[in-house]
Amino acid sequence: HIAQLTAQQFASGSLDGVKLVITAGPTIEAIDPVRFISNHSSGKMGFALAQAAIDAGASVTLVAGPVHLATPERCQRINVQSAEQMLQAVNEQLDSCDIFIGCAAVADYRPATVAEQKIKKNDDSMSITLVRNPDIISVVAKHQPRPFCVGFAAETENLIAHAQQKRIRKNLDMIIANDVANSAIGFNSDNNAATLITAQGEHSLALASKTQLARAAIAHIAQQFKAGNKPA
Amino acid sequence: HIAQLTAQQFASGSLDGVKLVITAGPTIEAIDPVRFISNHSSGKMGFALAQAAIDAGASVTLVAGPVHLATPERCQRINVQSAEQMLQAVNEQLDSCDIFIGCAAVADYRPATVAEQKIKKNDDSMSITLVRNPDIISVVAKHQPRPFCVGFAAETENLIAHAQQKRIRKNLDMIIANDVANSAIGFNSDNNAATLITAQGEHSLALASKTQLARAAIAHIAQQFKAGNKPA
Numbered sequence: 001h002i003a004q005l006t007a008q009q010f011a012s013g014s015l016d017g018v019k020l021v022i023t024a025g026p027t028i029e030a031i032d033p034v035r036f037i038s039n040h041s042s043g044k045m046g047f048a049l050a051q052a053a054i055d056a057g058a059s060v061t062l063v064a065g066p067v068h069l070a071t072p073e074r075c076q077r078i079n080v081q082s083a084e085q086m087l088q089a090v091n092e093q094l095d096s097c098d099i100f101i102g103c104a105a106v107a108d109y110r111p112a113t114v115a116e117q118k119i120k121k122n123d124d125s126m127s128i129t130l131v132r133n134p135d136i137i138s139v140v141a142k143h144q145p146r147p148f149c150v151g152f153a154a155e156t157e158n159l160i161a162h163a164q165q166k167r168i169r170k171n172l173d174m175i176i177a178n179d180v181a182n183s184a185i186g187f188n189s190d191n192n193a194a195t196l197i198t199a200q201g202e203h204s205l206a207l208a209s210k211t212q213l214a215r216a217a218i219a220h221i222a223q224q225f226k227a228g229n230k231p232a
Numbered sequence: 233h234i235a236q237l238t239a240q241q242f243a244s245g246s247l248d249g250v251k252l253v254i255t256a257g258p259t260i261e262a263i264d265p266v267r268f269i270s271n272h273s274s275g276k277m278g279f280a281l282a283q284a285a286i287d288a289g290a291s292v293t294l295v296a297g298p299v300h301l302a303t304p305e306r307c308q309r310i311n312v313q314s315a316e317q318m319l320q321a322v323n324e325q326l327d328s329c330d331i332f333i334g335c336a337a338v339a340d341y342r343p344a345t346v347a348e349q350k351i352k353k354n355d356d357s358m359s360i361t362l363v364r365n366p367d368i369i370s371v372v373a374k375h376q377p378r379p380f381c382v383g384f385a386a387e388t389e390n391l392i393a394h395a396q397q398k399r400i401r402k403n404l405d406m407i408i409a410n411d412v413a414n415s416a417i418g419f420n421s422d423n424n425a426a427t428l429i430t431a432q433g434e435h436s437l438a439l440a441s442k443t444q445l446a447r448a449a450i451a452h453i454a455q456q457f458k459a460g461n462k463p464a
Binding site for chain 1 (some may be wrong): 265270300343359
């Protein structure tokens with residue numbers, strides 16, 4: 001409770017009246033009723049961003065994959081499993097969305113077919129054919145009205161270059177770059193470091209708790225959102 | 233604490249001086265540093281069995297895949313990720329193991345190769361080649377000295393027939409059959425129902441909390457273990 005009061009003192013009111021939609025956590029893509037493909041994402045960063053945005057006065061909808069985290073107070077939460085379900089939930093929020101933050105680790109691929117019964121293990125090897133999932137943030141960046149779009153880039157090599165390419169390719173206003181090869185940060189860690197990249201430049205945030213990093217990121221996002229710069 | 237005292241009253245001492253090794257939870261099999269294949273298993277049933285065995289006087293080692301559960305008191309816990317890691321941890325316990333309960337939802341297959349860097353999504357579709365994982369309970373059932381071996385069968389169709397076939401094929405003393413097509417039980421549910429199958433017959437346990445079911449299952453396992461019946 002003391003932590004919450006402190007958080008409220010940090011709240012700047014910089015996002016008063018602003019509606020944010022934030023995706024968080026992994027998606028899971030069914031192979032059969034038992035097996036699935038997923039990825040390492042605790043959802044902690046997305047949930048911390050939601051809390052920081054609420055503290056800054058925003059109205060926040062959190063579209064969350066399967067995670068073990070409590071919903072921040074005064075936050076609307078929509079639970080989903082797959083990338084296709086996440087896209088549908090996001091789409092239903094876009095007509096009244098000012099800022100979109102795609103923090104979920106959406107599975108790039110899903111199995112081409114989902115077996116209705118558990119697949120029996122008869123063979124020494126087997127092959128799964130995967131097809132591309134919808135690219136949620138690219139869909140959001142093409143939507144009219146278009147929100148201020150913030151993406152994430154989790155990379156294991158050439159962090160800034162890969163992230164800047166991704167920002168331009170997807171027509172995002174900002175991309176938040178994480179070096180996931182550094183085991184001190186990211187994924188299940190409580191700490192994170194990041195570089196916030198826009199068309200206007202880079203803004204580095206040093207290693208900090210995800211709570212502190214989220215507050216700093218939200219402050220920078222609010223500033224850029226209000227500046228009204230274009231992504232190109 | 234009151235719940236614990238009650239549990240101690242239920243403890244029968246039927247497993248005093250007996251060493252159990254129990255596997256629990258899913259395994260996760262890496263595709264690359266970010267993506268993995270896994271399966272739906274909360275670990276709740278395995279952890280409940282560990283608690284029930286401890287309450288019955290046993291010395292318990294719990295070999296657990298990635299789950300979000302607290303370790304039962306007076307329980308040795310070994311955390312693992314993949315099936316190969318789980319097998320290694322189990323192997324290190326076998327020379328002093330009286331009863332082995334394979335409750336983990338071990339991934340049957342793992343990717344044939346694990347990419348060192350995150351795989352870039354360049355193609356509309358891709359294929360993953362999977363190879364068979366070691367069959368942990370079959371390895372245990374061939375080990376000398378051989379513990380009393382209890383396996384699980386999670387099936388979506390022909391429950392009892394598939395489970396009995398599995399028990400005989402793997403040379404197990406007992407198999408605990410769950411109907412995972414029934415959404416009221418299994419996986420992430422707090423409730424479960426099961427049929428305990430030995431060479432001597434079937435023993436049905438009605439729908440109950442996993443805690444209650446675990447106590448009933450441990451009582452039946454203790455009885456069969458002491459009867460010294462052979463699996464064939």
